[in-house]
Amino acid sequence: VALLEETEAAAIAAEQAVAEERAAESAARPPVQDAKAELARIETEARTLAKILNAASGDLFPSVLEQISVERGYETALGAALGEDLDVPLDRSAPVHWGQSEIQPGDAALPEGIASLASVVRAPAQLARRLAQIGIVEAGDGKRLQALLAPGQRLVSREGALWRWDGFT
Structure with missing residues (x-):
């Protein structure tokens, strides 16, 4: 009986630990998603600026x-x-x-x-x-x-x- 109670307590503790880790993961997800979105925005802006500069120079400024x-x-x-x-x-x-x-x-x-x-x-x-x-x-x-x-x-x-x-x- 003592072994069964010990095992049940360990299982409950493990479930609580899993629940806490899931909550931590969920809390960390929005900042990561925000950072990825910001990176995508910056990369898009950089590509656009490069295209503008290249288009602006085109034949106007030969290399x-x-x-x-x-x-x-x-x-x-x-x-x-x-x-x-x-x-x-x-x-x-x-x-x-x-x-x-x-x-x-x-x-x-x-x-x-x-x-x-x-x-x-x-x-x-x-x-x-x-x-x-x-x-x-x-x-x-x-x-x-x-x-x-x-x-x-x-x-x-x-x-x-x-x-x-x-x-x-």
Whole structure:
């Protein structure tokens, strides 16, 4: 009889614990649903704004890529080195654009013996400083040469491997 009473008490306690956990879950559900709804709203807003900006720029602000030519075999290197920045226009009236940034006397030179991406890319003057700070290397040499880079510099291989001065690869 004592064992039966003990078992019944344990069962009642377990049922109460389950009921409490269900209540806690129910209480937690609205804030989670609210957060999910807010996230969905923000994501929708971001997509809409991106579409508006893209539609607004459309043909009105052609990307700088349309004004760049690159020697055969270096296309992947250019894409890896500049990425989405190739989509940015030069037109100063665009919401985001390439501004004038000339090579400065104080700019660090690339490590000795490394050619710059500027040597194989013909691009508008606005990209001159950026291209001068990107070196072209063999893929097997990138990691070793990365330690020699000055702030802001990058190395890229023809295959598209990328090494930045800050350790990013």
